[in-house]
Amino acid sequence: MITTLARDELFKATATRVLPDSFKPSAHYYPRVLNAQIHPLVSSFLRQSQQQIVQRYCHLNPQVDPSALHDLLSRNNQYFHWAGADLFYTVTDSGVRRMIVVETNSCPSGNKSTPLLREDEELGGYERLLKQCFLPLLKRRNLPQGSLAVLFDKNGMEASGYAAALAELTGEPVYLTPMPSSLEEAQTPVNPVAVFEQGILHVKAPEGEMIPIRAAFRYVTQKPWNRIPCNTKTAICNPVIACLAGGRNKLVAAKAYDLMNAKLQGTGLSIRTPETIRDVSLAEVPLWVEKFGGYAVIKNPYSNAGQGVWTITSARDLDEFYEAAHNYDHFIVQALIGNSQWSSTQAGSKYYHVGTMPNKKGEIYIADLRMTVASGPSGFKPMAIYARRTGQALPDYLDPNLPSWPILGTNLSVSEGGGQWSADTDRLLLMDQRDFNKLGVGIDDLVEAYIQAVLSSIAIDEMAERLSNKAKKGALKKRLFLSLNGDQSLMNEIKQASGGL
Numbered sequence: 001m002i003t004t005l006a007r008d009e010l011f012k013a014t015a016t017r018v019l020p021d022s023f024k025p026s027a028h029y030y031p032r033v034l035n036a037q038i039h040p041l042v043s044s045f046l047r048q049s050q051q052q053i054v055q056r057y058c059h060l061n062p063q064v065d066p067s068a069l070h071d072l073l074s075r076n077n078q079y080f081h082w083a084g085a086d087l088f089y090t091v092t093d094s095g096v097r098r099m100i101v102v103e104t105n106s107c108p109s110g111n112k113s114t115p116l117l118r119e120d121e122e123l124g125g126y127e128r129l130l131k132q133c134f135l136p137l138l139k140r141r142n143l144p145q146g147s148l149a150v151l152f153d154k155n156g157m158e159a160s161g162y163a164a165a166l167a168e169l170t171g172e173p174v175y176l177t178p179m180p181s182s183l184e185e186a187q188t189p190v191n192p193v194a195v196f197e198q199g200i201l202h203v204k205a206p207e208g209e210m211i212p213i214r215a216a217f218r219y220v221t222q223k224p225w226n227r228i229p230c231n232t233k234t235a236i237c238n239p240v241i242a243c244l245a246g247g248r249n250k251l252v253a254a255k256a257y258d259l260m261n262a263k264l265q266g267t268g269l270s271i272r273t274p275e276t277i278r279d280v281s282l283a284e285v286p287l288w289v290e291k292f293g294g295y296a297v298i299k300n301p302y303s304n305a306g307q308g309v310w311t312i313t314s315a316r317d318l319d320e321f322y323e324a325a326h327n328y329d330h331f332i333v334q335a336l337i338g339n340s341q342w343s344s345t346q347a348g349s350k351y352y353h354v355g356t357m358p359n360k361k362g363e364i365y366i367a368d369l370r371m372t373v374a375s376g377p378s379g380f381k382p383m384a385i386y387a388r389r390t391g392q393a394l395p396d397y398l399d400p401n402l403p404s405w406p407i408l409g410t411n412l413s414v415s416e417g418g419g420q421w422s423a424d425t426d427r428l429l430l431m432d433q434r435d436f437n438k439l440g441v442g443i444d445d446l447v448e449a450y451i452q453a454v455l456s457s458i459a460i461d462e463m464a465e466r467l468s469n470k471a472k473k474g475a476l477k478k479r480l481f482l483s484l485n486g487d488q489s490l491m492n493e494i495k496q497a498s499g500g501l
Helices: 040-046 050-060 066-073 124-139 156-170 240-247 250-263 285-291 315-323 443-467 478-484 488-495
Strands: 002-004 016-018 082-092 097-106 147-152 174-178 194-197 200-204 210-219 235-237 276-280 296-299 309-312 331-335 349-353 367-376 379-389 413-415 421-424
Touching: 016 156, 040 379, 040 443, 050 066, 050 443, 066 443, 082 443, 097 240, 097 250, 097 443, 124 156, 124 210, 124 235, 124 367, 124 379, 147 156, 156 174, 156 210, 174 210, 240 250, 240 443, 250 276, 250 331, 250 443, 250 478, 276 285, 285 296, 285 315, 285 331, 309 315, 367 443, 379 443, 443 478
Parallel strands: 147 174, 147 210, 210 235
Antiparallel strands: 002 421, 016 174, 082 097, 082 349, 082 367, 194 200, 200 210, 276 331, 296 309, 296 331, 367 379, 413 421
């Protein structure tokens, strides 16, 4: 099933005023989710207290310091309030199973794909997330006068769900405001839908009036730094600096993980990722692919939704990478996790996919797990969970004449150009009584995935703290950022937003 957000809905000339009591489940959940019953094991995990999670994890991992883990789970992130970690369920050649963080996303999807925890709470994860990390921002004393807004560039199903849920929770209108990545198609300098004036966001109401916004929930995921400044008086969840610090920047995220792991030494905790080579020029790519034994993943550091990722298992795959148009100067190259017969070698070991349970044909598919977490005054909580499988089954041996992406790529989003997106929901695996058992994971695996998601989000939040110049009201520290990420093409994009570098 391919679902598509209509182009005219995405590129409206004004914001849409969303009123209280307008939430319709059929508009904000995938059809399959509406009739799904959440799996009892997943329900049990989502209801676990922080103390229960600490006790269980430390019982199975006695090397972990319980007080250190408790402190981390109790943290209220300053910038990166809402994160989604994509994880692979892997096993080493010595039989050790691990959840591996592939990437961590700012403003991630999830709630439209997660069955209700309680059938009588139709707002579901939309309500839980807003209460956890957005409503506390409204209590800040220094907010400007104005209304509330939800900003988005794709995924209108979830963005409108947040707007309707927020209107319901606050009892006031919420302005659902399009900010597509293609600015030329979405708005013009003469008649913009959303602008920042002296740090305050203004959006165009249906009547044509530009109204101030005191706080905005952001679902702008495609290069948000080219139209939203880093420092704003309007409270934004998540602020753009969280994206530059790693939430939408894989290069800086890799450095944030390294810094976090150094800090975690002695606690028994660490962020587990594929071995990653950063700041790789276009000419250097083949050298690092060779270093990984001919199996690697090349990533554009600033893309998301499955775009700008190339799985390399043959000369054909590498040729396809070089034939693609590249807008940036640097890439990251990671070890590829494949089958037991073909995977990158890293740190003397091979990781390979556990994969789904075999179907009736004996086929096993690669699947990833999306774990969405949010932090607030009470610490972290898990929010939404879903999984995605690949389009083709995992073979024992690869055909070098065929592309590897259908075997290895799990993302559901498909860019159709001009700001229009579709989703291949046939490969979506829900946390319900039908799909969950296909994954072959248990509650302890969900706990490990949750802890990995929390650690990676804290790493990025701490990087955002380092990059924020508090003496200049949260402006980006230009010199430090350039030393971490000196890609001039990215710098030019950041300068497009008022208040950029």
